[in-house]
């Protein structure tokens with residue numbers, strides 16, 4: 577499989593491989609990391625795009641999710657493309673989430689094909705103001721409230737693909 581990558585001023589976003597469970601452990605450090613790693617590999621295999629491992633100076637510092645939303649979130653169609661971000665705790669507050677998200681979004685814009693509806697979507701907890709700042713910085717807008725995922729209220733943010 578091709579090794580896709582995106583390069584920004586400080587970061588490399590690269591397609592994850594089998595060996596990247598350690599990167600997921602480092603960045604996410606939650607029970608979900610193994611599942612997220614497996615899902616990311618499967619998504620790349622099935623669709624030719626998917627979540628990125630974010631590296632700074634050769635070290636994993638983030639996971640930049642971009643994938644079909646799938647079922648389970650009210651207000652979002654399963655075939656919409658969803659974006660999300662996690663930066664390792666030690667490297668937060670340095671603009672890395674915005675830098676990585678911008679690169680992933682531009683790449684999605686260029687390849688626009690995956691999203692038949694012309695939108696990229698994010699869902700964010702109302703109390704997660706930092707994540708809302710990231711969304712706002714990359715041009716997303718808050719569209720709806722009061723939606724739920726696994727019983728938690730979520731805000732839906734979207735940005736329209738150009739053209």
Ligand SMILES: CC(C)(COP(=O)(O)OP(=O)(O)OC[C@H]1O[C@@H](n2cnc3c(N)ncnc32)[C@H](O)[C@@H]1OP(=O)(O)O)[C@@H](O)C(=O)NCCC(=O)NCCS
Pocket residue numbers: 660661662663664667668669670671672673674675699700701704706707709710713
């Ligand atoms: C959300 C998250 C990815 C942000 O990563 P980050 O690299 O620290 O974000 P950035 O440095 O790019 O900052 C993004 C914005 O938030 C602001 N910000 C960052 N840390 C902040 C803090 N501790 N307090 C207040 N504002 C903060 C920045 O100033 C910036 O806004 P601005 O450009 O308008 O000034 C990171 O906090 C994280 O991984 N959180 C846990 C996982 C999570 O919540 N993911 C999102 C799920 S929807």
